[in-house]
Amino acid sequence: MSVTIDPRIAELLISRLCHDLVGPVGAVNNGLEFLAEDDEGMSEDALALAMRSAGQAADLLQFYRLAYGAAGAQGADWETLTNLCNGFAKAHKIEMVWPQNVPATLPDGCVKVLLNMVALGAECLMRGGRLVVSLAPSGSGFEVKLVAEGEGVRLREEAQQGLADHVDVAEMSPRVVHAYFTRLMARIRGGDLDVRPYGGGQIDLTANLPF
Numbered sequence: 001m002s003v004t005i006d007p008r009i010a011e012l013l014i015s016r017l018c019h020d021l022v023g024p025v026g027a028v029n030n031g032l033e034f035l036a037e038d039d040e041g042m043s044e045d046a047l048a049l050a051m052r053s054a055g056q057a058a059d060l061l062q063f064y065r066l067a068y069g070a071a072g073a074q075g076a077d078w079e080t081l082t083n084l085c086n087g088f089a090k091a092h093k094i095e096m097v098w099p100q101n102v103p104a105t106l107p108d109g110c111v112k113v114l115l116n117m118v119a120l121g122a123e124c125l126m127r128g129g130r131l132v133v134s135l136a137p138s139g140s141g142f143e144v145k146l147v148a149e150g151e152g153v154r155l156r157e158e159a160q161q162g163l164a165d166h167v168d169v170a171e172m173s174p175r176v177v178h179a180y181f182t183r184l185m186a187r188i189r190g191g192d193l194d195v196r197p198y199g200g201g202q203i204d205l206t207a208n209l210p211f
Contacts, residue, residue: 005184006169012177017064019174024060024091027053059087067115068181076111078102085118092122094150095130103135107142107209109189110135114144116182117193117205121148123178124155124203137211141191144207153201163195 031050035043063084066076076084082098089096096118114133121131129150136143161167162179172180179195186193191209198204 008169008172009177009181009184012172012174013068013181015174016178017060017068020060020064021057024053024057028057056091059084059091063088063115063119067112067119081111081114084115088118089122089131092125093128094122094125097130097132099134103137103142105211106135107189107211109185110142110144110209113182113185113189113191113193113207113209114146116178116185117144117146117207120159120179120182120195121146121203121205123159124148124153125150126154127152129153129201138208141208141210144209146205148203148205150201153197153203155195155197155203159195163193 028050031046031048031053034046035050066084082096086096114135118131118133125131125148127150129148132147132149134143134145134147136145156175158173158175159179162172162176162181163183167176167180183193186207186209189209191207193205193207195206196204
C-alpha cells in the first residue's frame with residue numbers, strides 16, 4: 001500500500017515526543033541545579049532525582065525511536081521489544097503483561113504497530129493499570145491484541161477523532177495525532193486497527209495484519 005504522509009503529521013509527532021520528554025529532562029536539570037547549589041546536604045537526593053529522570057528520558061527516547069522513526073521499520077528482536085515497552089510503561093506508571101508463548105514469525109511491520117498500540121493504550125490508563133498483550137495467527141493473517149485494564153480507563157475524545165475513517169490533517173492537534181498514526185501504521189501494512197471500549201474498566205485494541 002503506497003501512502004504519502006503529510007509533513008504536518010511529522011510536526012505533530014515531534015510535538016508529542018517533546019511534550020513527553022519535557023518532564024524527565026526538566027527533572028534532570030533540577031537535580032543538577034540542586035547538586036550545584038548543595039548547601040543543605042541534599043546531594044544524594046538530587047543525584048537520585050537526576051539519575052532516575054535521565055533513565056526515564058532514555059527509555060522514552062529509545063521507545064519513540066522505533067515507534068516513530070525509520071529504525072522501527074526494520075523490526076526488533078523479542079527481548080528488545082519487551083524491554084522498550086517495559087521501560088515506556090514504567091515511565092507512565094503502568095504494567096506490561098506479555099504472552100508466555102510467542103509466535104516464531106511475526107509479520108512485517110508488527111513491531112512498529114505494537115509499539116504504537118502500547119503508547120495509545122497507555123493514554124487510556126490515566127489512573128494507572130496494565131496492558132495485556134497477545135499475538136497469534138488469525139485466519140490468513142495475524143492478530144496483535146492489546147487490552148488496557150485499569151480504574152477509570154477511557155479512550156479520550158481526541159483519540160476517537162484520530163481513529164475515525166476520515167480525519168482532517170489540517171485540523172489535527174498533538175493530542176489527536178498518535179491515535180491517527182497508530183491506525184495509519186496498521187493500514188499501511190495492509191491491515192487495520194479496531195479499538196473498542198468495554199465495561200468493567202477495559203479497552204481492547206486489535207490490529208489485524210496480513211502475513
